[in-house]
Amino acid sequence: MKIIDTLKIGNYEKSVFENGLVVISEQVQNTASYSAGICVNIGARDDSISGIAHFMEHAVFRHTKKRNSKQIANEFETLGAYSNAFTTKEQTCFYVRAIKNHFAKTFELLCDIVLNAIFIEDEIEREKLIILEEIKSYEDDPEEYIFDLADIATFSNHNLANPITGWQDTVKQIDYKELENFYKTFYRAENIVVCVVGDVNHKNVVKLVNKYFSEKELNCTLPIKLRTKPTINYVNKTIKKTIQQAHIVLGKQTQGLQSTEYYPLAVLNTLFGDGMSSRLYQNLREKHGLAYSIYSSINSYTDCGSWYIYAATDAKKYKRTIDLIYKEMQKLMLKMPTKKELNRAKEQLKTATIIEQESLSSRMQNLLKNEIVFGKYEQTVDIIQKIDQVTLDDIHTLSNKYFCENNWAIASIIPDNFF
CATH class of the missing domain: 3.30.830.10 (Metalloenzyme, LuxS/M16 peptidase-like)
Structure with a gap:
């Protein structure tokens, strides 16, 4: 992939590729570990079905083209790495923390999850059950659930009123085909930012990104995310x-x-x-x-x-x-x-x-x-x-x-x- 723009400020470096992918890093010397994140600029306020962005956060850990969920977990933890993900109202972030000696391998695993996910019907249905239990756990905790209610009261009929997890009835509507379409639509290079912080050289980061992201769509036009500003209608x-x-x-x-x-x-x-x-x-x-x-x-x-x-x-x-x-x-x-x-x-x-x-x-x-x-x-x-x-x-x-x-x-x- 061709780099079309670069920036360096102190230990911070940024590279922009021709397919829209942005790679940033900050080299922190004399640290034994590193932290890397792959952030997709899509979140709960963009949901076509409430909860689908969060469901996707779960679903990509189920299966890739060459690994199942058990293999993903085993390979990360064999290297002593910790990997997880979170969804916000506006982004979905997948990350890994590991020692820098395992940077190349753990970063490959992280990229595999985000870039090569496949959606198998029975596995997605099992993951749906897990998410429904997650929603129940929040609803059983009043100090958690009260903020979901606060979003409803503050943002009324806007998408920001919906919980990040979605509601039980909306999550039940999401199937593997919905996820597959969502993934193809939004998990594209021009909608992704990669970041690495630790004692890792930016050139090494770019080299690995080039290796794993080179097959992502080039010059694709993303659908417009209609992020309308909420009106004030407190209830x-x-x-x-x-x-x-x-x-x-x-x-x-x-x-x-x-x-x-x-x-x-x-x-x-x-x-x-x-x-x-x-x-x-x-x-x-x-x-x-x-x-x-x-x-x-x-x-x-x-x-x-x-x-x-x-x-x-x-x-x-x-x-x-x-x-x-x-x-x-x-x-x-x-x-x-x-x-x-x-x-x-x-x-x-x-x-x-x-x-x-x-x-x-x-x-x-x-x-x-x-x-x-x-x-x-x-x-x-x-x-x-x-x-x-x-x-x-x-x-x-x-x-x-x-x-x-x-x-x-x-x-x-x-x-x-x-x-």
């Missing part, structure tokens, strides 16, 4: 289960990864509900004793996102918990936080960013995200600078934008004996 979603606590999530749509709000909102979220020094933790847990678990978090996608506030409390304290969450919002709207509080939140974010870079797997995933979303390499120093640039005025502006009472979606799982 309340409540279900009852045989549990002791009420689980609550307040949800609101936010701007996405490409927005200038991204870092200021991350700082505001940290200050408001992420960590033991946050306002939610200190006031609702430490002061009022309403919840053991209470926090806020942000999920960011390319063009939008969600801000969720979670609490688990005695069902009798359900209303009071929500009222006090709104009260904390009002406090931030009416009065700016102190400079000391702002700096503490920024320091938390900066430290988390730096620590994350010490993990080869985290670095690999961040490189993939930056390439797919922004098409560029973002250094840690640039991220730190953006966090440092957040001001008290930014926090005040975003507080007034987002902390409007009665303008949040609410998802709840309550005990079935609570009226």
